[in-house]
Amino acid sequence: MLFNSIDFLIFLPITFLLYWFVFQKKLWSQNLFILLSSYVFYAWWDWRFLALIIASSVVDYWCGLKLAVSTKKSAVASANRLLPTACVKHFQGKSLYLTLSLIFNLGLLGFFKYFNFFIDSTADMLLILGFQPNYGTLSIILPVGISFYTFQTLSYTIDIFKGKIKPTRNILAFFSYVAFFPQLVAGPIERAGSLLTQFLRKRQFSYExxxxxxxxxxxxxxxxxxxxxxxxxxxxxxxxxxxxxxxxxxxxxxxxxxxxxxxxxxxxxxxxxxxxxxxxxxxxxxxxxxxxxxNIAEFWRRWHISLSTWFRDYLYFPLGGTKGTKLNAVRNIFIVFIISGLWHGANWTFVIWGVLHAALYALIFLFRKNRNxxxxxxxxxxxxxxxxxxxxxxxxxxxxxxxxxxxxxxxxxxxxxxxxxxxxxxxxxxxxxxxxxxxxxxxxxxxxxxxxxxxxxxxxxxxxxxxxxxxxxxxxxxxxxxxxxxxxxxxx
Amino acid sequence: MIKFISRIFLFSVFPIASLFGVFLLENGTADPFYQRFVTPKQEALILGNSKAAQGIIPSIINDRLADIYPANLYNYSFTVYNSPFGPAYLESIKMKLADYDGKRCFIITVDPWSISSDINDPNNPEKFEENKLFLSGIKNVSSKPNLEYFFLWFDNPFYEIILMRMINQVSKLHSDGWYETSGNMNENAVKSRRLFMIDLYTDFLKKYSYSAERFKYLQKTIDFLQTRGKVFLVRMPLHQNLLTIEQNLDPDFGLRMGFLSQKFGVQYFDFNNSEMNWEFKDGLHMTVESAKNLSKILSNKILLSEN
Structure with missing residues (x-):
């Protein structure tokens, strides 16, 4: 459903009134109503792809809980001064669930968004090298909002892995957090620490x-x-x-x-x-x-902030950020912007767009204008x-x-x-x-x-x-x- | 909460009421199609593309045919993009046509473009271009104001309704469906517009080809209307260069019309065969004077066919 459609003009007041007049009494009823409304909102475009959102929610909910159990075991193992091998084992268990979440979410994204792009690009490369590739592409529909909600759920499991947040056992709250209709299809990409916590307490209406x-x-x-x-x-x-x-x-x-x-x-x-x-x-x-x-650095602190901070926290910093040599930092800047470009679409035009921004950003960084x-x-x-x-x-x-x-x-x-x-x-x-x-x-x-x-x-x-x-x-x-x-x- | 809702309500009432008022001001000057979806269902129709929309004046024909065909003709023609013969146009015609017990006639204008489609897949109705346009989208063709048209298909900002009502002296969609356009009729301006059209349609030759499926839909349209009144097929006149392009598009077009005329027992009037010296604004669309003349001659032909 588009915000600028008659459908939404009807949908919004109905959900608003039902939410505050019928489902406001209990937290679970508020969340249940938000979840159902969000699924209706998404299904208006294509109900079949609801399955992806539900699958993503299930996988990350489960991985989140498993990650927490592994973290707890690691902590217990450390506290009891068990052999380092025990700690390693538990850490490996933690990594396993994070890896599972990453593979699932990035796999979804990779298949629906980039499959044909990589097939075409490989074929083009082979052609340049003188081969005659015989290949086919699939007719794949890009599910609306997939880049947004996969990033949102990924941040949840990564934050648990890093110990920044604790997983929720409230399945209704988690599913509502993933599918929350105002930001489901085009962001802002919210972190669990900010949005999920709001689903864990009852909302009150305020005029202001x-x-x-x-x-x-x-x-x-x-x-x-x-x-x-x-x-x-x-x-x-x-x-x-x-x-x-x-x-x-x-x-x-x-x-x-x-x-x-x-x-x-x-x-x-x-x-x-x-x-x-x-x-x-x-x-x-x-x-x-x-x-x-x-300057460009400031531009990226003001443009699509939820995405740029996502890349900063989950890609740029883990890569090392500005630590190490300047060459490393410039490399990291290029990696982040190129991937950010690809996030926008499976086309070389977006890659070049990312490269241009990376080059401008790197110049600012090298001349130390970034922080002034x-x-x-x-x-x-x-x-x-x-x-x-x-x-x-x-x-x-x-x-x-x-x-x-x-x-x-x-x-x-x-x-x-x-x-x-x-x-x-x-x-x-x-x-x-x-x-x-x-x-x-x-x-x-x-x-x-x-x-x-x-x-x-x-x-x-x-x-x-x-x-x-x-x-x-x-x-x-x-x-x-x-x-x-x-x-x-x-x-x- | 009540304060919030009541303020939102009060805040919305005035702007929405004004918008509604502005919609009612549209009188055919802001949009070349809107008025056709405002008028009630019609008893008799003139069908085709922009050549018919601008070239056939229903009021003239209605005056002359009133004794024989009391049902007033209404011009329900659009453009070559929007209203070639196909499922979308036929459905829209069915929605616009009112029940009528008396005697009535229908004028269907035809040309090779209205039975052609994308050269790559001309016979696949699912890929007809008009499927994405308003004739396919609008489910209510007789509502005043037509909110569906305004919110989904009106391409200009709504202030243009007021602006065009004040300043547009060049074009107007009349209440009988006739789209009147005038403008600079200086010889050079006409020539320049004609050359543009020739280029445009020459380019179309590379993109479009005869569609057997559209021809079937033309037959379905005739068949549907023939059970309700008398059908006349008309080919509108056009400049010689553009006529040549049409002949290149479908050299057998005359034969096809002969076939239809025979199959359905309908009369076919080809105005390109007449001796009249028609005048065009751009080689394709007739001047107002020529449109008046054509409408009179067409009425006479219909009257003669009755005798």
Missing amino acids: NGSAGMQLILWGFFKKIVIADNCALVVNPIFENYQTASGVELIMGTVLFAIQIYGDFSGYSDIAIGVAKLFGFELMSNFKTPYFSR LNKTSNHISIKEAPQILLTFILVCFAWIFFRAESLFEAWAYVVGMILNPFLPANFSWISYELRIILLLFLLAEWVGRAHTTWLERLEGKWYRFPAYFGTLGFILFAGVFSESQTFIYFQF
């Missing part, structure tokens, strides 16, 4: 929480339906006709795609966080005005505009590879930008109305850069109501509602 949730939902819909979908109407024809478009039009297409993907994905995240608040849950923030970043910005400060000043602009240009350049269907297309697009700068550009593609809307959006983002949204800044002021009405008015009258406008990150 509900109101903050509605603000986020409102602003999320604005970003998606008004900003992203209107930009898509310009971006799609430019990328489809990149051979004939002028350099200026290609640049326009790239910049608008940058705005589109931000509006699309951060809009989705805002709606997810807002909906979760309506049900009494707190999800992590996924975006913090990333296009106001002053106050990480927590959102008080970016206008004096920093040149740095912000440069970062935005670099990010936009990388987006070309992200958006293009193939490496050939991306390359031709870049060449077109450079070689055809003086072909006449058709600026009428961007209507005056869209230009005004984009300017207002930029202003709102700037005003709200130190807050969750600019609407939050108006809290307690009388003019917040006209602001709400204005935003809703823009959504209703300037939004794009046609069915084809799905969320970009659903494909990942």
Whole structure:
């Protein structure tokens, strides 16, 4: 079910009312209702793939419990000063369950997302080497949200293995944590330490929480339906006709795609966080005005935060992070970004996108610019505009590879930008109305850069109501509602 | 909780009511198809693609045929992408057609494009392109306002309903289904549009080929309508260069129409055989004046066929 569908507009109030008026009495009934609603939400797309979510939940629930037993035995063995071999045995048992969880989750991901990619790539390689491979691919449907929920469940078992959290015996809470519908299909990717614990205590409705949730939902819909979908109407024809478009039009297409993907994905995240608040849950923030970043490192602290911190904690740090030689650190940066690129899709374009970001990030690291910005400060000043602009240009350049269907297309697009700068550009593609809307959006983002949204800044002021009405008015009258406008990150 | 719900309700009422009001303002200037899904079920239909949508004016024909066919014709033609003959169009026709006890007629316009499909798999109805478009999607073709169309198929922001109502002097979908478009009729502008169409349709020749399956659906459409009234087949006129392209697409098209005419006992009027000097906006779609003339001549032909 898409957030921007009529189905969801009906689904949300019904589940909200049932949750707070019928199933609110006991924790188990709240969780059971969330679980059933989440399965209905997912099954709306394709009920057959519910089996994968359930299987993933079962495996990780079981592995979590087994990991805990092994940890306990290890601890007992250590406490009793048993022979080191006993400890090793228990540690091996621990590793076994972690390995099982990793194999299962990454296996799912590998099969559904990367099987054909690896077959095709191997065949291409063999062709280059002069062989004539005779191969076939499978017609595999990519289950929506698989990259998100597998990463979420993986973090659960890894955290237990590392002793960061304890497993839950509450099966209903765990299954609800895995399938929680607001963030099931496109994140934010939540850690068990944060979200699962919320399923272990009864939720109470608070007006403030509900109101903050509605603000986020409102602003999320604005970003998606008004900003992203209107930009898509310009971006799609430019990328489809990149051979004939002028350099200026290609640049326009790239910049608008940058705005589109931000509006699309951060809009989705805002709606997810807002909906979760309506049900009494707190999800992590996924975006913090990333296009106001002053360098690439800061960009990655503000863009898709739940994924970048996931890779940081479960891949970059285990690889060694910045410890060791600079060469090792640069290697680690490239590994993380390349895998992050592949996470987005089984295509070489995503790999190159990752490589570009890795190269830019590595440069920042080598010149020690990574830590010289106050990480927590959102008080970016206008004096920093040149740095912000440069970062935005670099990010936009990388987006070309992200958006293009193939490496050939991306390359031709870049060449077109450079070689055809003086072909006449058709600026009428961007209507005056869209230009005004984009300017207002930029202003709102700037005003709200130190807050969750600019609407939050108006809290307690009388003019917040006209602001709400204005935003809703823009959504209703300037939004794009046609069915084809799905969320970009659903494909990942 | 009650405070929260009541505030959400109060907050939503005004914007939603305004949106509903704006929907009611759409008068055929903001969208070339919407009004056809607003009008009630119709007793008699004109079918085809954009050539018929712009080239046949039901009100003119209705005035002339009123004595013989009291059921008013309604132009339910769309475009070559949306309404070639196939399952989607036939189902939509069935939904739009009202029951009627009196005498009525149907005009089905035909051309090679409306019975052709993707060259790679022209006879697989599951892969017909219109399956993903609005005629296949809309289940309610007579609802005012039509929320299904607005929320799922209206490609522009809704403010355009007001904006277009104020500024659009170029195109309008009339209440009888006729889509009137005007614009720059300067010789160079017309020529430039015609060359564009020639390029476009030359390109289509590489992508489309005759579809036996679509031809079957044309026959099903005739068969369905013939049990309810008298059917006339019409081929709309077009510029010589575009006619040549159509002949290249399906050299046997004339023979096929002859076959249909004989099989179903329907009259077939090919306006490309007439001596009239038709004028086009782009080689394909007729000017308003030519559309008026064609509608009059077509009425006369239908009247003559009755005698």
